[in-house]
Amino acid sequence: MAESRRPIITLLTDFGTVDHFVGCVKGAILEINPDVHLIDATHDVPSHDVLAAAFTLRSYYNYFPAGTVHLVVVDPGVGTRRRPLLVATERYYFVAPDSGLLSVVFENETIHRVIHITEDHFFRKPVSKTFHGRDIFAPVAAWVTRGIDQFKFGPEITDYVSLSTPKVRQVGPKLLQGVVLYVDKFGNLVTNFTEKDIPAERFDKILIAGEEVSILQDAYAEGDPGEFFAIPGSSGFYEIALTRDSAAQALEAARGTEVGALLK
Amino acid sequence: MAESRRPIITLLTDFGTVDHFVGCVKGAILEINPDVHLIDATHDVPSHDVLAAAFTLRSYYNYFPAGTVHLVVVDPGVGTRRRPLLVATERYYFVAPDSGLLSVVFENETIHRVIHITEDHFFRKPVSKTFHGRDIFAPVAAWVTRGIDQFKFGPEITDYVSLSTPKVRQVGPKLLQGVVLYVDKFGNLVTNFTEKDIPAERFDKILIAGEEVSILQDAYAEGDPGEFFAIPGSSGFYEIALTRDSAAQALEAARGTEVGALLK
Amino acid sequence: MAESRRPIITLLTDFGTVDHFVGCVKGAILEINPDVHLIDATHDVPSHDVLAAAFTLRSYYNYFPAGTVHLVVVDPGVGTRRRPLLVATERYYFVAPDSGLLSVVFENETIHRVIHITEDHFFRKPVSKTFHGRDIFAPVAAWVTRGIDQFKFGPEITDYVSLSTPKVRQVGPKLLQGVVLYVDKFGNLVTNFTEKDIPAERFDKILIAGEEVSILQDAYAEGDPGEFFAIPGSSGFYEIALTRDSAAQALEAARGTEVGALLK
Numbered sequence: 185m186a187e188s189r190r191p192i193i194t195l196l197t198d199f200g201t202v203d204h205f206v207g208c209v210k211g212a213i214l215e216i217n218p219d220v221h222l223i224d225a226t227h228d229v230p231s232h233d234v235l236a237a238a239f240t241l242r243s244y245y246n247y248f249p250a251g252t253v254h255l256v257v258v259d260p261g262v263g264t265r266r267r268p269l270l271v272a273t274e275r276y277y278f279v280a281p282d283s284g285l286l287s288v289v290f291e292n293e294t295i296h297r298v299i300h301i302t303e304d305h306f307f308r309k310p311v312s313k314t315f316h317g318r319d320i321f322a323p324v325a326a327w328v329t330r331g332i333d334q335f336k337f338g339p340e341i342t343d344y345v346s347l348s349t350p351k352v353r354q355v356g357p358k359l360l361q362g363v364v365l366y367v368d369k370f371g372n373l374v375t376n377f378t379e380k381d382i383p384a385e386r387f388d389k390i391l392i393a394g395e396e397v398s399i400l401q402d403a404y405a406e407g408d409p410g411e412f413f414a415i416p417g418s419s420g421f422y423e424i425a426l427t428r429d430s431a432a433q434a435l436e437a438a439r440g441t442e443v444g445a446l447l448k
Numbered sequence: 449m450a451e452s453r454r455p456i457i458t459l460l461t462d463f464g465t466v467d468h469f470v471g472c473v474k475g476a477i478l479e480i481n482p483d484v485h486l487i488d489a490t491h492d493v494p495s496h497d498v499l500a501a502a503f504t505l506r507s508y509y510n511y512f513p514a515g516t517v518h519l520v521v522v523d524p525g526v527g528t529r530r531r532p533l534l535v536a537t538e539r540y541y542f543v544a545p546d547s548g549l550l551s552v553v554f555e556n557e558t559i560h561r562v563i564h565i566t567e568d569h570f571f572r573k574p575v576s577k578t579f580h581g582r583d584i585f586a587p588v589a590a591w592v593t594r595g596i597d598q599f600k601f602g603p604e605i606t607d608y609v610s611l612s613t614p615k616v617r618q619v620g621p622k623l624l625q626g627v628v629l630y631v632d633k634f635g636n637l638v639t640n641f642t643e644k645d646i647p648a649e650r651f652d653k654i655l656i657a658g659e660e661v662s663i664l665q666d667a668y669a670e671g672d673p674g675e676f677f678a679i680p681g682s683s684g685f686y687e688i689a690l691t692r693d694s695a696a697q698a699l700e701a702a703r704g705t706e707v708g709a710l711l712k
Numbered sequence: 713m714a715e716s717r718r719p720i721i722t723l724l725t726d727f728g729t730v731d732h733f734v735g736c737v738k739g740a741i742l743e744i745n746p747d748v749h750l751i752d753a754t755h756d757v758p759s760h761d762v763l764a765a766a767f768t769l770r771s772y773y774n775y776f777p778a779g780t781v782h783l784v785v786v787d788p789g790v791g792t793r794r795r796p797l798l799v800a801t802e803r804y805y806f807v808a809p810d811s812g813l814l815s816v817v818f819e820n821e822t823i824h825r826v827i828h829i830t831e832d833h834f835f836r837k838p839v840s841k842t843f844h845g846r847d848i849f850a851p852v853a854a855w856v857t858r859g860i861d862q863f864k865f866g867p868e869i870t871d872y873v874s875l876s877t878p879k880v881r882q883v884g885p886k887l888l889q890g891v892v893l894y895v896d897k898f899g900n901l902v903t904n905f906t907e908k909d910i911p912a913e914r915f916d917k918i919l920i921a922g923e924e925v926s927i928l929q930d931a932y933a934e935g936d937p938g939e940f941f942a943i944p945g946s947s948g949f950y951e952i953a954l955t956r957d958s959a960a961q962a963l964e965a966a967r968g969t970e971v972g973a974l975l976k
Contacts, residue, residue, distance in 0.1 A: 189482060194471065200756075200897035201465070201729070204771030204947070207722065207753035211775025214751070218717060218777050222751065223478070223486065225471035228464075231898060232956055243468030247475025247582070249482050260956065263931025313930045315946030318775070369464035370495060402577045403527025418579030419468070428496055428524065453746060458735065465729070487742070487750065489735035492728075507732030511739030511846070513746050633728035634759060666841045667791025682843030683732070692760055692788065 190221045191329035194248060196241055197317065198229040198258045208318040209257070212308055216326035223248075232260040234283050235439065238347070239366040239374075242288035243419045245276065255325045256280035263313035268301040268320050269344060270328065270337050279325045281316075284347035291349065302338035352381050358388070360445040364437060365421065370404075371430020372415075375443045377422040382445055390414050391444035392424055393435040401425075454485045455593035458512060460505055461581065462493040462522045472582040473521070476572055480590035487512075496524040498547050499703070502611070503630045503638075506552040507683045509540065519589045520544040527577035532565040532584050533608060534592065534601050543589045545580075548611035555613065566602035616645050622652070624709040628701060629685065634668075635694020636679075639707045641686040646709055654678050655708035656688055657699040665689075718749045719857035722776060724769055725845065726757040726786045736846040737785070740836055744854035751776075760788040762811050763967070766875070767894040767902075770816040771947045773804065783853045784808040791841035796829040796848050797872060798856065798865050807853045809844075812875035819877065830866035880909050886916070888973040892965060893949065898932075899958020900943075903971045905950040910973055918942050919972035920952055921963040929953075 193213060199205035206227050213220055225244055229237045237258040245254050252275075259266075259281045267282040273293040280286050282300075289295075301320065304311070306327050308319040324337060353361045360381060366374040373392070389398040399413040407413045407427035412435070417423040424431050424443075432438060457477060463469035470491050477484055489508055493501045501522040509518050516539075523530075523545045531546040537557040544550050546564075553559075565584065568575070570591050572583040588601060617625045624645060630638040637656070653662040663677040671677045671691035676699070681687040688695050688707075696702060721741060727733035734755050741748055753772055757765045765786040773782050780803075787794075787809045795810040801821040808814055810828075817823075829848065832839070834855050836847040852865060881889045888909060894902040901920070917926040927941040935941045935955035940963070945951040952959050952971075960966060 192478060192482065194474075196471070201752075201754050202756040203754070203896045204768045205896075207724070207751075207768070207772030208775050208946075210751050210753070211722075211772055211777075211780075214720060214749075214780075215775060215777045218720065218749075221478075221482075221485075221749075223471075223474050224465075224488065224752065225474070226465050226467070228466040240468045240471070244471030244475055247472050247479060249475075249479045252475075252478075261931075261933050264933050312944075312946040314932060314943060318946065368467045368469075403525075404578060405525045405528050415578060416576075418472075418576040418582065456742060456746065458738075460735070485742075485746075485749075487735075487738050488729075488752065489738070490729050490731070492730040504732045504735070508735030508739055511736050511743060513739075513743045516739075516742075632731045632733075667789075668842060669789050669792050679842060682736075682840040682846065 190219055191217065192221050192223060192248065192252045193325050193329065194223045194225045194252060194254050195227065196225045196229065196237060196254070196256045197227045198231050198233065198237065199227045199317070201227050205317065208315070209322045212318050212322040213326040216323055217329050220326065220329055229258055232258065234258055234260070234285055236366065238285050238288055241285065245289070248276070250275040253277040253279065253325050253328050255321055256285050257317040257321050258285060259283070259316060262316050268316065268324070270299040270301050270324060270334060272296040272334050277328050279321050279328070282345050284345045287347045288349065290344070290346045297334060297340050298342065298344050299334055300338045300341045303336060306337060350376055352376055358447040360447070362443045362445065364439050364441040364443060366439060367432045371426070371432040372417065373424040373431050373435070373437055373441070374417055374419060375422050375424065377443070377445055378420055379416055382422060382447060384416070386447045387414065388446040388448045390422065390424060391446070393437045393441060395435055397424055454483055455481065456485050456487060456512065456516045457589050457593065458487045458489045458516060458518050459491070460489045460493065460501060460518070460520045461491045462495050462497065462501065463491045463581070465491050469581065472579070473586045476582050476586035477590040480587055481593050484590065484593055493522055496522065498522055498524070498549055500630065502549050502552055505549065509553070512540070514539040517541040517543065517589050517592050519585060520549055521581040521585050522549060523547070523580060526580050532580065532588070534563040534565050534588060534598060536560040536598050541592050543585050543592070546609050548609045551611045552613065554608070554610045561598060561604050562606070562608050563598055564602045564605045567600060570601060614640055616640055622711040624711070626707045626709065628703050628705040628707060630703060631696045635690070635696040636681065637688040637695050637699070637701055637705070638681060638683060639686050639688065641707070641709055642684055643680055646686060646711060650711045651678065652710040652712045654686065654688060655710070657701045657705060659699060661688055718747055719745065720749050720751060720776065720780045721853050721857065722751045722753045722780060722782050723755065724753045724757065724765060724782070724784045725755045726759050726761065726765065727755045727845070729755050733845065736843070737850045740846050740850040741854040744851055745857050748854065748857055757786055760786065762786055762788070762813055764894065766813050766816055769813065773817070776804070778803040781805040781807065781853050781856050783849060784813050785845040785849050786813060787811070787844060790844050796844065796852070798827040798829050798852060798862060800824040800862050805856050807849050807856070810873050812873045815875045816877065818872070818874045825862060825868050826870065826872050827862050828866045828869045831864060834865060878904055880904055886975040888975070890971045890973065892967050892969040892971060894967060895960045899954070899960040900945065901952040901959050901963070901965055901969070902945055902947060903950050903952065905971070905973055906948055907944055910950060910975060914975045915942065916974040916976045918950065918952060919974070921965045921969060923963060925952055
């Protein structure tokens with residue numbers, strides 16, 4: 185694919201879009217490198233929700249061109265001892281707090297190095313204790329796009345936080361146990377079952393919140409009104425959906441709800 | 449006007465800004481053409497609401513410079529037989545599902561050609577059945593900005609879906625019947641009466657939801673608190689408004705509410 | 713710092729992100745200068761809330777590189793006699809209605825000149841009486857980035873509207889009286905007490921809504937659940953916060969709520 189000529193920084197935060205936070209982060213980046221192309225991924229991750237942020241990041245980061253810097257600031261621990269990280273993989277850079285946000289990157293990517301950001305001459309001064317997004321993460325992301333060597337930002341570490349994604353468990357010869365990872369804005373329940381766990385030809389039914397879902401669809405619009413169905417979703421996981429309605433609301437299910445799968 | 453040097457793609461979707469969908473679409477575009485300037489028009493069209501999307505698109509598309517690609521993904525039929533379209537007009541390109549979204553473009557623009565997008569070597573692989581925004585529409589929009597000839601994307605068609613905008617009807621010598629097309633975030637009720645239908649000097653009153661609106665204003669701030677007034681709005685239609693309050697809520701009116709107009 | 717090579721225009725509005733308004737403003741700018749890098753600060757300022765807009769602007773504008781044009785459209789008086797302004801300071805340009813929105817700029821910046829925008833050949837025609845954001849403010853911001861001399865837009869004025877920020881009052885030898893300026897999305901109550909008003913070593917307690925807040929923290933995450941604390945916030949003001957919860961809701965406090973401060 186084409187190499188990016190202008191540096192790209194994507195933004196994932198829980199800052200919301202009402203206040204000044206997003207403006208500050210963007211300004212702090214452009215002040216250091218006005219050529220950056222800023223890409224809003226989302227600023228509406230639920231406040232302090234590291235798991236939601238991690239799921240969202242995993243679902244979009246690898247669609248971007250090589251060289252992209254992914255800036256991720258969902259940071260309930262701002263101002264405490266949690267470390268700011270700069271992670272270099274084969275294709276990308278990630279700048280984020282060391283809170284487990286990048287677990288999926290650690291799991292799935294070839295990690296070149298993980299730097300604990302300590303060199304404060306790259307920070308915006310004075311550094312607010314409550315807004316490292318503006319004063320530490322944004323400036324570091326911007327300096328990375330100006331070609332500053334990764335090792336200049338601090339020491340390499342190996343003891344970074346990595347939360348493991350909930351694993352699918354085999355609980356019977358034809359029975360799997362999983363969990364809802366995420367609920368999207370359409371109310372679709374994203375499970376942690378992949379097509380590798382449940383090949384389409386072996387799909388029998390999914391059990392969730394007292395409901396047996398035995399219909400397997402290819403497209404959201406194919407379902408009949410009021411009928412739940414399973415569908416291989418675009419993030420690589422099976423989803424439970426309801427045609428033009430919210431499966432999550434109808435089933436009173438949410439992230440963490442247990443899900444069973446019966447295979448043929 | 450100035451010719452655009454960087455290609456521009458505008459984005460109109462119902463993806464919301466909470467999930468990963470917008471990030472995926474932006475990444476898929478930049479992976480193919482990192483020079484594109486991405487412009488968020490809105491991602492907050494009500495889910496699956498093709499009519500709201502069509503009204504929104506009509507209200508902004510022709511403010512952009514010639515050569516702009518308008519990417520429009522409100523796509524309740526994703527994964528079904530509805531066709532993906534590439535439409536070339538005198539000034540713009542449009543990439544959208546064939547759901548009537550582009551009706552206003554077909555009505556108002558000189559159409560050069562309408563292409564049914566079929567050539568899947570321009571798609572992102574594997575093509576998810578549930579996220580054509582990422583795997584079909586975004587890549588095609590990006591390839592258009594790289595100068596790929598329109599005919600390369602598939603065959604020209606003429607039987608595309610075109611919904612007609614609700615027409616104003618003359619129901620008496622001085623009486624017109626219309627309808628509310630849209631309600632904006634301020635609660636202003638946008639009717640389908642234009643200044644051609646009701647020249648200001650012939651305005652007598654508008655009838656809506658049992659209310660007779662006989663005040664005609666030029667500016668939202670001119671009305672007295674609690675008084676409804678009519679105003680020629682910025683989209684070219686008469687609106688019913690209430691100073692610093694929501695006319696839609698106060699009148700319990702919505703899209704589709706019938707409206708009458710008495711002329712002098 | 714680096715000089716910006718591409719012109720930057722930041723956008724602050726109360727247009728919301730559901731309708732076509734933002735798309736129109738962006739198109740109107742790019743039609744005049746397609747090279748502009750458009751930066752969304754926020755479009756979600758509460759409708760018509762000039763004070764909230766002014767606080768938001770003050771909190772981000774000076775993080776941007778020199779030469780940035782800040783476009784601010786929260787404009788309840790659109791279409792009335794309120795004047796459109798172009799303000800040039802040492803580092804920035806501001807384009808906004810003359811409603812007091814720019815008070816903080818007038819207070820804090822070296823003002824080079826304040827122009828009353830009158831020269832309508834820079835406007836988009838026809839000029840809607842209800843959408844000056846699209847037809848006046850956006851085009852003027854765009855022409856500024858194309859190097860049009862400020863004086864070409866209209867006469868210089870000195871009688872622009874400037875609202876004074878609520879001042880902290882000394883009401884006793886060790887007692888200050890202030891006010892809540894803003895509530896952010898996390899429910900943090902931003903007061904108008906600065907660290908100059910209350911040096912950390914003299915902090916005794918803050919009095920708000922019947923509560924005595926005597927804990928002073930450095931980081932939001934340091935507080936105990938259910939305990940209110942004061943914290944020097946990132947905008948330069950003391951905030952009243954509640955760990956991972958909304959202090960505003962818990963205290964039923966809002967903008968304008970009176971706040972007292974006891975010093976040691």
